[in-house]
Amino acid sequence: xxxxxxxxxxxxxxxxxxxxxxxxxxxxxxxxxxxxxxxxxxxxxxxxxxxxxxxxxxxxxxxxxxxxxxxxxxxxxxxxxxxxxxxxxxxxxxxxxxxxxxxxxxxxxxxxxx
Amino acid sequence: xxxxxxxxxxxxxxxxxxxxxxxxxxxxxxxxxxxxxxxxxxxxxxxxxxxxxxxxxxxxxxxxxxxxxxxxxxxxxxxxxxxxxxxxxxxxxxxxxxxxxxxxxxxxxxxxxxx
Numbered sequence: 001x002x003x004x005x006x007x008x009x010x011x012x013x014x015x016x017x018x019x020x021x022x023x024x025x026x027x028x029x030x031x032x033x034x035x036x037x038x039x040x041x042x043x044x045x046x047x048x049x050x051x052x053x054x055x056x057x058x059x060x061x062x063x064x065x066x067x068x069x070x071x072x073x074x075x076x077x078x079x080x081x082x083x084x085x086x087x088x089x090x091x092x093x094x095x096x097x098x099x100x101x102x103x104x105x106x107x108x109x110x111x112x113x114x
Numbered sequence: 115x116x117x118x119x120x121x122x123x124x125x126x127x128x129x130x131x132x133x134x135x136x137x138x139x140x141x142x143x144x145x146x147x148x149x150x151x152x153x154x155x156x157x158x159x160x161x162x163x164x165x166x167x168x169x170x171x172x173x174x175x176x177x178x179x180x181x182x183x184x185x186x187x188x189x190x191x192x193x194x195x196x197x198x199x200x201x202x203x204x205x206x207x208x209x210x211x212x213x214x215x216x217x218x219x220x221x222x223x224x225x226x227x228x229x
Contacts, residue, residue: 004156043117044157044205044220090156099169100145100209102218104156 002027004093006105013081014113021076021108023091032094033074035065039087083114118221120206126227132194135224139208146183148191149205157205196228
């Protein structure tokens with residue numbers, strides 16, 4: 001069965017620090033990959049997505065992610081975090097043969113100290 | 115563009131009671147999803163509709179959960195009877211069509227507490 005694993009449950013950083021959140025998935029076929037963010041009290045919002053092409057994907061608010069097929073990974077990065085990036089981040093996978101179904105990781109809570 | 119509307123935002127019930135959640139997707143979105151998000155976990159798909167037909171309900175506990183999408187627009191998710199482990203946020207999402215997961219829009223969710 002497909003699964004998504006996020007390495008860190010809770011990450012604490014100071015403002016201006018660099019961020020990298022790990023995400024690995026288990027599925028041998030073609031996948032679409034997503035990162036979602038959930039700010040406190042708000043709904044899930046799409047940060048970025050990868051379907052095909054350039055494995056380095058740029059999203060909103062300065063986030064980017066790199067798809068490494070050989071490692072089944074899709075790590076999220078940001079060179080300099082801000083206090084407003086405090087939120088929960090979810091990696092998700094959609095397999096091409098499963099319609100629109102998303103498999104989510106367990107989430108990583110990011111706390112940025114001012 | 116209006117978002118996905120869900121109600122109520124919060125609900126507290128006692129175990130063995132029943133509860134229903136409502137979702138109004140974005141106008142024109144053919145595909146509707148219900149996800150369950152237990153505290154500390156990522157959302158898990160419960161059921162997926164394409165118009166008013168069920169595409170995937172393999173993860174829906176059918177002995178107590180039911181869902182419908184009459185007329186292919188609004189949807190309701192019901193739990194009867196509720197158990198303590200049903201405490202979670204229930205998220206509704208919609209997308210233009212089945213093959214367009216990148217078009218997902220999530221609602222704000224209904225937070226259910228079963229006591």
